[in-house]
Amino acid sequence: MLDILNLSSSDFPKFHIEGSDLSDEQKAAALTSNGECLAKEVAQPYLFFPFDLQQIPGPPLMQNFTFQVDKLYSIGNLKPSPNMRVNDCTGAAVILNGCGSEVSSEVLAEIVDELIMADKYFEKELN
Numbered sequence: 001m002l003d004i005l006n007l008s009s010s011d012f013p014k015f016h017i018e019g020s021d022l023s024d025e026q027k028a029a030a031l032t033s034n035g036e037c038l039a040k041e042v043a044q045p046y047l048f049f050p051f052d053l054q055q056i057p058g059p060p061l062m063q064n065f066t067f068q069v070d071k072l073y074s075i076g077n078l079k080p081s082p083n084m085r086v087n088d089c090t091g092a093a094v095i096l097n098g099c100g101s102e103v104s105s106e107v108l109a110e111i112v113d114e115l116i117m118a119d120k121y122f123e124k125e126l127n
Contacts, residue, residue, distance in 0.1 A: 013093070017034065027097075030096070037085075037092055038085060044076075045077050048066075049088075049091075050092060053067060058100055061108035065112050
């Protein structure tokens with residue numbers, strides 16, 4: 001049995017991308033996108049999704065969802081750990097290559113609303 005908690009940083013993306021519901025073509029593209037993401041210089045402030053939001057397929061709300069995730073999980077100008085980058089690049093790669101593209105706008109709107117409420121809560125708690 002595979003111990004997913006002890007995957008190496010090189011096995012993590014393959015495990016998660018290959019285990020996704022993406023088509024074989026989308027999986028191959030996601031693995032390529034993951035490699036491109038990891039090869040990029042880390043920009044400041046650090047973003048979970050280092051690609052252009054306009055490239056995200058599916059409902060326009062998927063772009064808003066990704067923007068809210070970037071905002072909620074922002075670490076500002078701190079340097080991400082190597083494991084954080086692997087995790088974030090893997091997530092960005094599946095979003096960029098179709099994950100969520102078939103989710104209804106209604107479901108995405110609910111998720112975005114929840115993310116906005118969580119962001120407001122944390123903003124209030126930190127101030």
